[in-house]
Amino acid sequence: MIRIAIDAMGGDFGAEPIVTGVIDALKEYQFHAVLVGDSNVIKQYIPQNFSQNISFVEASEVISMADGATDALKRKDSTIFKAIELLKEKEVDAVVSAGHSGATMSLATLRVGRIKGVLRPAIATLMPTTQDGTTLVLDVGANVDCKAEHLFQFAVMGEAYAKEILNRNHPKVSLLSNGEEECKGNEVSKEAFLMLSKLNSFVGNAEGNQVFDGSVDVVVCDGFIGNILLKTSEGVADAIGKIIKKHVKKSPLAMAGSVLMKSVFKILKKQVSYDEYGGAPLLGVNGCVIISHGKSNAKAVKNAIFQAINFADSNINLAIQKRLAEFKENA
Amino acid sequence: MIRIAIDAMGGDFGAEPIVTGVIDALKEYQFHAVLVGDSNVIKQYIPQNFSQNISFVEASEVISMADGATDALKRKDSTIFKAIELLKEKEVDAVVSAGHSGATMSLATLRVGRIKGVLRPAIATLMPTTQDGTTLVLDVGANVDCKAEHLFQFAVMGEAYAKEILNRNHPKVSLLSNGEEECKGNEVSKEAFLMLSKLNSFVGNAEGNQVFDGSVDVVVCDGFIGNILLKTSEGVADAIGKIIKKHVKKSPLAMAGSVLMKSVFKILKKQVSYDEYGGAPLLGVNGCVIISHGKSNAKAVKNAIFQAINFADSNINLAIQKRLAEFKENA
Structure with missing residues (x-):
């Protein structure tokens, strides 16, 4: 047991x-x-x-x-x-x-x-996607300064997690960058791109929005950026919720509408809530x-x-x- | 003229x-x-x-x-x-x-x-906040690899924009990091923290969510991270919209509710839309x-x-x- x-x-x-x-x-x-x-x-x-x-x-x-x-x-x-x-x-x-x-x-x-x-363990986390699935993002906080070799190892660990735990036989592993094209990236990510190209599962650079659209299974970044990505996502979701609430309160019509939409907001809340995804594995x-x-x-x-x-x-x-x-x- | x-x-x-x-x-x-x-x-x-x-x-x-x-x-x-x-x-x-x-x-x-x-021009952009205001984020794409000195200069330029263009007499300038505490950050951001401390307007590190909560006026980061922050924000807002739409379609009740809430969604759309904020000044x-x-x-x-x-x-x-x-x- x-x-x-x-x-x-x-x-x-x-x-x-x-x-x-x-x-x-x-x-x-x-x-x-x-x-x-x-x-x-x-x-x-x-x-x-x-x-x-x-x-x-x-x-x-x-x-x-x-x-x-x-x-x-x-x-x-x-x-x-x-x-x-x-x-x-x-x-x-x-x-x-x-x-x-x-x-x-x-x-x-x-x-x-x-x-x-x-070389370095990484914290991985699951983010919800619009395809009712999840994207594994790592590292989200363990390592603030990373070399290309570290990012390569995160990719290997993320690939293994996707296969062994998430049961995705052919996971798409990507590298977080400021553009999809190979030429995009900073010094470290460009070097990492070349190393990651050795992995069959590597599909290239991913932009920030691809974490949520289901186009990739694993997104690799350093822990400094991973933390910023997490907090930014929480901030946007929170801000949208607050803006909706604020304006619903001002209109009885909208308030009635929000009651009718309750089931949808509940699903949304469930989908973006970390309760559903458990915790973050330390890989x-x-x-x-x-x-x-x-x-x-x-x-x-x-x-x-x-x-x-x-x-x-x-x-x-x-x-x-x-x-x-x-x-x-x-x- | x-x-x-x-x-x-x-x-x-x-x-x-x-x-x-x-x-x-x-x-x-x-x-x-x-x-x-x-x-x-x-x-x-x-x-x-x-x-x-x-x-x-x-x-x-x-x-x-x-x-x-x-x-x-x-x-x-x-x-x-x-x-x-x-x-x-x-x-x-x-x-x-x-x-x-x-x-x-x-x-x-x-x-x-x-x-x-x-030393280097930076692209700045305005992000909406829950306080009906905006936060200036820079750099969002011009410079992917930055030294502390560059981030310091971005802070000076952001401060000037907040004062001269946004008419904020005492802008709060912050440095994007993986935690609010001074000890948080990567090598470059920690060095930049010390340099930014020379600015009276500097209020310390800001986390990703603070871009949207109105707690600071200016958020400084390198262009690699700034781009990821922008795309992540777009991705989350887009994902939330898609999840709501998908589930509204499944329920006539929720659909009626969404019609009543139309005015609120319109305000939300306006508030998060870049149309309202014009363009990104190259500082x-x-x-x-x-x-x-x-x-x-x-x-x-x-x-x-x-x-x-x-x-x-x-x-x-x-x-x-x-x-x-x-x-x-x-x-």
């Missing part, structure tokens, strides 16, 4: 949504949950008579958003440190954390280690680590757990290792 | 929307329009008896989107080459072009030249050049002309020159 360690206290809203998400997941799928944190707090949110497949690991501290990521390396009694240790000691198959993402990443990279051949570490949004609700946690189960159940890390070795031999 | 040269043929839809936009502008404001292109074609779109304040300069070629920007430097009978020459020779005070933006930029930079002290060249969207309709052209009039009527270029000299002295 797959064993998953969950940082039960690290999210912005404390233990409740996280534990509720774990219980919901346990009701739907057989796995073993190791809840890391203060078990006295955690147990409040576990229904009575519900005890199957749950165990506890005590941890007295929570790394807060205000703490530095390097700080986390020293605080050995924190929830995230203990969860990662369980993965390191192979007492669990995966970690799900809605806590400090920088700390999770640093601890995972340094304590669990990288897959052989991987390149020698294990399975899913980083959830700090504001995760129970549904987001449940979906992150299912994502962890799929990941732990797959051969993705071996696939990444083999693929990188292949290119190294041919280099 | 302010004289404006307009590339009458360079847009994606030919002369019609451009000439119509010029006529609409002339009806509202006294300026002299110099229409550059094939006057036989252009004259078709000018109403009879309407001849005040229009003159023509013949040009037989149009640079197409498929042409390289450097190509444009050699084709001396193109509409954009001739329009820029008029500016160079001070026969006009400004140029408005909906043609090849790379060609416009290269020609402006090389033929008209840069403002004293400016840093020794003159006034407004780059319009290739798909500009008459309204967009009219607004770009008004933007050119405001620009030509201001002291922005002198302000930029003085400000840069000030910092050079103190360096």
Whole structure:
């Protein structure tokens, strides 16, 4: 049975949504949950008579958003440190954390280690498309300054994720740029373009809008740009929602219309909400680590757990290792 | 009277929307329009008896989107080459072009030249905010690889535009980054952060979403990231529109609702449409050049002309020159 360690206290809203998400997941799928944190707090949110497949690991501290990521390396009694240790000691198959993402990443990279051949792990995230599908974007925050070689490795990891986890047999891998043409790009991306051309799955440069139109499966960029892309998308969606709300309030007619359109807005909200997509897999570490949004609700946690189960159940890390070795031999 | 040269043929839809936009502008404001292109074609779109304040300069070629920007430097009978020459020779005070933006930029930079002290001109664009205002983002495409010094100069130029053209006396200038904290950023942006700290108007790093929330007036980034930000925004807005439309079609109730909400969608469309904001000023060249969207309709052209009039009527270029000299002295 797959064993998953969950940082039960690290999210912005404390233990409740996280534990509720774990219980919901346990009701739907057989796995073993190791809840890391203060078990006295955690147990409040576990229904009575519900005890199957749950165990506890005590941890007295929570790394807060205000703490530095390097700080986390020293605080050995924190929830995230203990969860990662369980993965390191192979007492669990995966970690799900809605806590400090920088700390999770640093601890995972340094304590669990990288897959052989991987220079830098990357955080990947799924973005919704108008084709009812998703696009995998990486890196979205782990690495702010990247060399072409790093972007190439992100492409290999993204390709593996698309194949092994998203079941896309022939994924289209692209490089984020300021134009589709090969001549477009900055110094690093142009060099990366040449390296990515070695991948059969590489379809060339993608522009920002292609993240959302379903034309590609994987979009590769550095973590600085990936973060800006994520925040820009959230900002636009949020702004559109606010503008609509503001003007609906001014017109009784429009207000009636918005009531009739409620079902559509609900679908839209669902489609653009990260709850549906679980968390962001940290690719390149020698294990399975899913980083959830700090504001995760129970549904987001449940979906992150299912994502962890799929990941732990797959051969993705071996696939990444083999693929990188292949290119190294041919280099 | 302010004289404006307009590339009458360079847009994606030919002369019609451009000439119509010029006529609409002339009806509202006294300026002299110099229409550059094939006057036989252009004259078709000018109403009879309407001849005040229009003159023509013949040009037989149009640079197409498929042409390289450097190509444009050699084709001396193109509409954009001739329009820029008029500016160079001070026969006009400004140029408005909906043609090849790379060609416009290269020609402006090389033929008209840069403002004293400016290392690289930048393309600036106005983005709508939820506060019914706008945020100026630069660079959005002119410079893909930037040094900290370039970003600093973009900040100085953006500050000047906000003060002189947008009439914001105390503009908030920010640096696009992957987090608000000073420690966030990539190598170049961190170095730029220190340089920008010399500006009183500098309020620190801004995240992608802050472009749309009205919290800052100016957002500085390199042209690679600026282009990705623009395309991402367009992509998200487009995706949301498509998702709504798709699901409205499936439900008669929602369809009725969307009819009642029509006025709100209209306001939204207007607010996010580039027609309203005219064009993108090219900052840093020794003159006034407004780059319009290739798909500009008459309204967009009219607004770009008004933007050119405001620009030509201001002291922005002198302000930029003085400000840069000030910092050079103190360096």
